[in-house]
Amino acid sequence: MKSLTIRNLSKTYFDLYAATHVTAVQDVSLEVGAGEFVSIVGPSGCGKSTILNMIAGFIPLTGGEILVGGKPVNGPGRDRGVVFQSFALFPWRTVLENVAFGPKMRGIGKAERDRIAHEYLALAKLTEAAERYPNELSGGMQQRVGVMRALANEPDVLLMDEPFASVDAQTRMTLQEELTRIWQAKRPTVIFITHDVAEAVFLADRVVALSKGRVLEEIAVDLPRPRSWDALHEDARFKALTSRVLQLVRSA
Amino acid sequence: MTPLLKIWSAYVRLTARWPSIASIVPFIPLFAAWWIVTALEIFPRVFLPGPGEVWQSFVSLTWKGILPEYLQDSIVRLAVGAAWGIALGIPLGIVIGMSSRAHAALWPLLLFFQAIGDIAWLPILVIWFGYGLVTMTAVIVYTVIFPVVLNTVLGVRSIPVNMHRAALSLGASRARVLWEVVLPGALPNIVTGLRNGLGYGWRALIAAEIIVGTSGIGFLMFDARRAGSVVEILLGMIILGILWYMVDSWILAPIERATGQRWGLVGR
Amino acid sequence: MRPGRLGGRIWQQRAMRLRQYLSSALLFLLPFAVLLALWAALIPWFNVNPRLFPTLGSVVAAGIESIRDGTLPAHIGASLLRVFVGTVLALAAAIPLGVLMGVSPAVSAFLTPLFRFFSVLAGIAWIPIASLWFGYGFGAITFVIFNAVFFIVTYNTLLGVSTIPLHVRNAAASLGAGRTAMLTEVLLPGALPNIVTGIRTGLGFAWRGLIAAEMIATNVGLGYMLFVARDFYRTEVIVLGMIVIGVLWLLLDRLLLAPLERRTIERWGMVQRA
Numbered sequence: 001m002k003s004l005t006i007r008n009l010s011k012t013y014f015d016l017y018a019a020t021h022v023t024a025v026q027d028v029s030l031e032v033g034a035g036e037f038v039s040i041v042g043p044s045g046c047g048k049s050t051i052l053n054m055i056a057g058f059i060p061l062t063g064g065e066i067l068v069g070g071k072p073v074n075g076p077g078r079d080r081g082v083v084f085q086s087f088a089l090f091p092w093r094t095v096l097e098n099v100a101f102g103p104k105m106r107g108i109g110k111a112e113r114d115r116i117a118h119e120y121l122a123l124a125k126l127t128e129a130a131e132r133y134p135n136e137l138s139g140g141m142q143q144r145v146g147v148m149r150a151l152a153n154e155p156d157v158l159l160m161d162e163p164f165a166s167v168d169a170q171t172r173m174t175l176q177e178e179l180t181r182i183w184q185a186k187r188p189t190v191i192f193i194t195h196d197v198a199e200a201v202f203l204a205d206r207v208v209a210l211s212k213g214r215v216l217e218e219i220a221v222d223l224p225r226p227r228s229w230d231a232l233h234e235d236a237r238f239k240a241l242t243s244r245v246l247q248l249v250r251s252a
Numbered sequence: 253m254t255p256l257l258k259i260w261s262a263y264v265r266l267t268a269r270w271p272s273i274a275s276i277v278p279f280i281p282l283f284a285a286w287w288i289v290t291a292l293e294i295f296p297r298v299f300l301p302g303p304g305e306v307w308q309s310f311v312s313l314t315w316k317g318i319l320p321e322y323l324q325d326s327i328v329r330l331a332v333g334a335a336w337g338i339a340l341g342i343p344l345g346i347v348i349g350m351s352s353r354a355h356a357a358l359w360p361l362l363l364f365f366q367a368i369g370d371i372a373w374l375p376i377l378v379i380w381f382g383y384g385l386v387t388m389t390a391v392i393v394y395t396v397i398f399p400v401v402l403n404t405v406l407g408v409r410s411i412p413v414n415m416h417r418a419a420l421s422l423g424a425s426r427a428r429v430l431w432e433v434v435l436p437g438a439l440p441n442i443v444t445g446l447r448n449g450l451g452y453g454w455r456a457l458i459a460a461e462i463i464v465g466t467s468g469i470g471f472l473m474f475d476a477r478r479a480g481s482v483v484e485i486l487l488g489m490i491i492l493g494i495l496w497y498m499v500d501s502w503i504l505a506p507i508e509r510a511t512g513q514r515w516g517l518v519g520r
Numbered sequence: 521m522r523p524g525r526l527g528g529r530i531w532q533q534r535a536m537r538l539r540q541y542l543s544s545a546l547l548f549l550l551p552f553a554v555l556l557a558l559w560a561a562l563i564p565w566f567n568v569n570p571r572l573f574p575t576l577g578s579v580v581a582a583g584i585e586s587i588r589d590g591t592l593p594a595h596i597g598a599s600l601l602r603v604f605v606g607t608v609l610a611l612a613a614a615i616p617l618g619v620l621m622g623v624s625p626a627v628s629a630f631l632t633p634l635f636r637f638f639s640v641l642a643g644i645a646w647i648p649i650a651s652l653w654f655g656y657g658f659g660a661i662t663f664v665i666f667n668a669v670f671f672i673v674t675y676n677t678l679l680g681v682s683t684i685p686l687h688v689r690n691a692a693a694s695l696g697a698g699r700t701a702m703l704t705e706v707l708l709p710g711a712l713p714n715i716v717t718g719i720r721t722g723l724g725f726a727w728r729g730l731i732a733a734e735m736i737a738t739n740v741g742l743g744y745m746l747f748v749a750r751d752f753y754r755t756e757v758i759v760l761g762m763i764v765i766g767v768l769w770l771l772l773d774r775l776l777l778a779p780l781e782r783r784t785i786e787r788w789g790m791v792q793r794a
Contacts, residue, residue, distance in 0.1 A: 017268065019261040058690050078696030087685035092709040103704070105696035153695055273632040282634060299653060299788045337697070359695035360548045361555065368766035371731045375758050380572065400764070445636065451640075459732040463747075474736075475649040485649045489641055496640045 001189045002069030002079075002156035004032040009064035012051050012214075015144070022051045027064070028211040034069075034156075035187040041201035042210035048193045048198045052161050052212075055191065056082050068156055078102060079186075081155030085162040087135040087142045095145050096130040097119070102153025120152040121145075123182055140171035147179065152188060158188040162195065173229050176202055180227055185227055201238060202227060209248040216248050275501065301483045306490065309483045319472075323491070328469040329385065331390025332459050335449055341449070342442060345404025355405070370456040371397040371463075379463055388460050395456035395507040396449040403445025406437030417471060440508070441470065449506045454496055521710040574756035579763070582756040589744075596764065598741045603730055606665025607723065614670045615715065618677025619707055620782055628682040635675040642722070643668035644730035649683065651737045661733045661741070668729045669722035676718025680711025711783045 011025040014021040025040045029058045032038050053059045056065055057076040068080065081102075089098050096117050103113035121127050124144045134142055143163055150158060164172045176199060183190065194200050200207050203223055209216040221241060223232065232238045267274040283303065289295070297305075313319035348354045348362075366502030370391045377387045411434060419429045459469025469488050476484035560576040562568075568605050570578065586592035622628050647660075655659040684707065692706045734743025740764055749757035 014257055014261075016257075016261045018265040018528060019258070019265075056690070056694055058693070062702075076693035077691065078694070080694060082694040084687045084691060086685065086687050088685065088691040090688065090706070090709070092712070101692070101697075102695040103699070105701055147696070149691075155694075157696075258578050274629075278595050278630050278633045279637070284641045291579070355556075356547060357551050360551050363774065364766050364770055367769040368762050369731060369769070370684040371728055371735070371747060372762045374735070375746045376573075376755065376762070377754065378750060379753065395650075446744065455728070459647075459728070462644070462647060463735050473645075477652055482649060482652055485652065488692060489645055489649070492645055493637050493641045497637050500640070 001187060003034045004030075004157050004189060004191065005067040005070075005232070006030040006051075006055070006064070007067075008064035009051065009054065009061060009066065011020075011047070011059070012055060012062045024213055025054070026214050028210075029064075030208060030215070034189055035189045036203045037183060037192065037203060038104045039192045039194060039204035039206070039208055040208045041194060041197055041200040041245060045128065046193060046210045047213040049161055050213075052082075052159050052193050055099075055157070056159050058078050078153050079156040081150035081153055081158050083146050083150050083158070083160040085165050087134070087139075087145055087146045087166070089142055089145055091134050094131050095126065096139070098134065098145055099149045099152050101149060104152075107222065111196060114142050116152055122149040123185065123250060124148050124178065138171075139167045140175060140203045143167060143175060144178070147182070150241065151182070151188065152193065158190045160190065160192045162193055164192070164199065165196075172199075177228055179203060179227070184226060195214070197249060198242050200233065201241045201245060202229070205243055207241075209245055211249060219245060219248075267366040296401070298480075299482060305489050309487050313484075322441070322468050322472050324334070324462065326457060326470070329388050329390060330448025330450075330453055330472065333389045333457070334396050334453050337393045337396025337453065338387065338400055338446060338448060340393070340402055341400030341445075344397075345401040345436070345442075345445075346408055348401065348432070349405040349408025349438070354514045359405075362398065366398040366402075370452075371459050374460060374463055383466060387464060388457070391456050393458045396453040399448035399452060400442070401449065403441045403463050404438060407445075408434055409443070411437040430457065437457050443508045447508055451496075451500070451506065452493075458492065541681025542608065555711045560561035567602055570649050571755060574759050578756040579760050581605050582754075582760050586760070592760075593744050595745045595761075596768070597742060598738075599730060599734065599743070600768075602661050603726060605725065606662040607669050607719075609662075610635075610666045610669035610722070611673060611719070614673035614718075617679050618674045619703065619711070619717075622678040622711065623707070626680060628678050632675070635671060635678060638671040639675050643725040644670045644732050647729070647737065650733070657738050658739050659729065663709070664729045664733045665726040668726040669719070671717040672725065673715065675722075676714045677711055680714025680718075681707050683712035683714075715782070716777075716781045718743075719783055719793070720773070723749050723772070723777065727772075731765065736755075 007029050009025055009028045010023065012021055012023045014020075015022050018051060028047075028051060030038070054061045055073065057073055057080065074081065074171070089095075090101070093101070093176070095246065096114065099120055100113040100117040103116050104137050108110050108116070118127065118130065123132055124147070126141065126144055126148065129137060129145070134145065137145070143166075147160075147163070164175050169206065180203060192200070192203055201223075207219045207221060209219070218243065223238060223241075263277075267277075287303050290297070290300055294300075310319070348358055351511055373391060373394060374387070377390050381387045381390065399502040415437065416429060419433045424432060457468070458473075462474040465471035465474065469492060471478040473485045473488035476488070478480070556576065563573060565576045574582075609694040621631055621663070643664060646664050650667075652662045654663055688710065689702070689706060692702055697705060730741075731743040731746075734741035735747040738744055742761055746758055746761040749755075749761070
């Protein structure tokens with residue numbers, strides 16, 4: 001696991017329809033230590049997905065720099081794994097083959113990569129689904145496969161783009177708890193994008209409030225781990241943190 | 253802001269207001285390429301004439317009245333044949349769709365006769381009816397009927413049985429169930445069948461005119477071939493393409509979208 | 521469980537499946553049997569002029585004779601060879617081109633109207649110009665077939681590739697897929713349902729175009745066989761030819777293409793069209 005450094009990051013693009021330049025992200029800087037879990041929260045259109053796409057290398061940046069483990073990033077790569085809101089599983093491959101995809105790209109042989117895939121599926125309690133196709137699974141299960149697929153490739157940084165937004169509320173809570181459990185086992189460096197303030201505080205070590213392409217404030221989350229919804233529902237500290245972040249996000 | 257971005261941006265806004273432009277602009281480079289290739293005479297003029305010659309031919313044939321007459325002949329044949337095909341095909345499709353016995357008895361035969369294809373019937377149709385309108389119409393009816401019947405059957409059979417039951421339990425007679433449930437329910441598929449049928453019918457018409465025709469666009473192309481003149485062949489192909497493209501994009505596709513999507517029955 | 525018992529269970533299942541298959545095949549063939557019986561009975565009864573419609577017996581006799589003297593196999597062989605060559609060439613050109621164009625959303629959006637236009641013209645409309653460019657015979661007909669398959673498969677491949685969600689492509693990139701892997705693991709599998717649909721439609725047009733082209737531009741092949749028989753009022757040869765054409769296409773489409781299409785679409789749970 002490596003650290004992630006973002007310095008003076010900005011993104012300007014040309015809107016063809018309006019025929020003007022639009023600034024999506026302005027002068028964002030962030031230091032994420034190795035193994036740290038950071039949430040980025042903000043309203044829709046605040047630029048958080050743009051930041052994630054730039055870290056992932058899917059879109060080019062127009063200013064500043066992004067360093068993983070001290071080295072600048074250049075396009076997508078296996079050092080930055082991504083979990084997508086739409087799951088983005090390969091529908092023509094079984095669950096096992098999806099999870100084994102990353103190792104396959106690294107040239108690992110079939111027996112070995114299937115073993116790795118099974119290991120990660122077991123971690124998420126998905127072993128029975130191994131031979132199914134994605135369209136046979138529920139949304140929640142598909143996303144768990146998505147998370148395991150990214151983790152099985154052992155990226156230096158894990159980027160999660162509103163991964164639980166397409167899932168119903170109850171499944172979401174289960175997935176959040178499962179994510180913290182898996183994170184504690186494997187300790188990847190995580191950037192988690194969401195518009196759900198409670199989710200951000202629940203999962204992270206640190207929450208970054210974003211609005212209109214700028215960082216408003218970073219708030220440390222000093223709640224003990226492991227965390228569960230039953231315990232934190234009525235917790236005073238959790239509520240205080242959540243309202244602080246909510247206030248920030250709504251005021252901007 | 254570079255000038256390129258400015259132009260591109262203007263194009264995006266233009267096509268947003270008038271989407272039809274987006275379906276015409278891509279042809280400009282093609283047209284230009286045609287012009288250049290023929291101007292440079294990369295292929296002998298005899299094999300590939302240029303836009304100028306084709307235009308001249310268009311003007312002259314129109315002025316002589318030949319082109320409008322041929323066009324009319326072709327369209328009338330297609331319309332008559334398609335009308336018969338639809339008038340026969342939809343009821344047949346409904347009957348087969350609703351009766352499982354009719355389905356078991358006729359479905360295999362339908363598949364087989366569709367497989368023979370319209371063109372293969374031309375020789376025997378010519379023996380029976382000669383080279384006239386009847387042969388042409390018969391070929392088109394034959395071609396149109398299969399997609400119409402098959403799609404109608406599909407549409408009828410895909411109506412959930414509970415819808416039939418709901419209507420019956422609300423007091424509808426069998427006839428009213430047909431009119432109020434089966435027809436609207438199968439309509440999106442029927443329209444798809446019409447669209448496919450017309451597409452195949454158009455091609456069948458051209459083939460029939462090429463092989464046994466005495467007038468029409470297909471005949472125009474075949475006659476030109478006999479005279480060794482590529483110009484009219486190109487003209488015929490362009491007219492065919494434009495006509496069918498227009499009919500399909502501006503009439504048929506919107507109808508299909510309007511019925512299917514509006515009722516949420518066909519997801520695109 | 522003893523091995524004998526397990527083996528017995530498997531054989532039982534297989535036998536049941538075979539029985540189901542046979543009974544549905546029989547059910548499929550029954551209407552044809554009825555039709556043949558009607559044919560055999562009605563023609564003699566109504567004393568139909570054999571120059572208008574042949575008797576079942578004469579068609580069978582013509583069939584046997586043309587197999588024996590080799591003309592039927594020659595015609596079938598010529599037709600099938602043209603279809604095969606034309607299709608293989610068309611696929612070799614269309615699929616790479618479609619993939620190349622489909623990868624860029626801007627390019628595919630721009631070129632789609634062009635290919636739709638040419639798909640409309642595919643096949644039969646090219647017969648006159650093909651026979652002027654390539655003369656009579658193999659070249660012209662194979663060109664018509666190539667044409668019919670090429671435009672439709674390119675268009676469908678383009679469509680298939682361009683509708684692969686961007687996130688799926690990004691996911692593959694973030695999992696370390698290089699350009700080759702992206703092609704073989706994402707683009708081709710993702711577009712495969714559309715490609716197979718395109719092949720099926722294209723072959724349909726190609727088959728029709730083949731018969732039509734063979735009627736006017738050559739001297740061997742099923743279309744030619746039909747057309748020439750018309751000159752001599754040999755209706756039994758015409759009907760024989762029609763049956764052969766129908767059976768060939770039925771076999772090709774129903775036993776090969778339709779199941780292939782269904783399996784790719786179903787397996788990937790992607791609903792394409794009605």
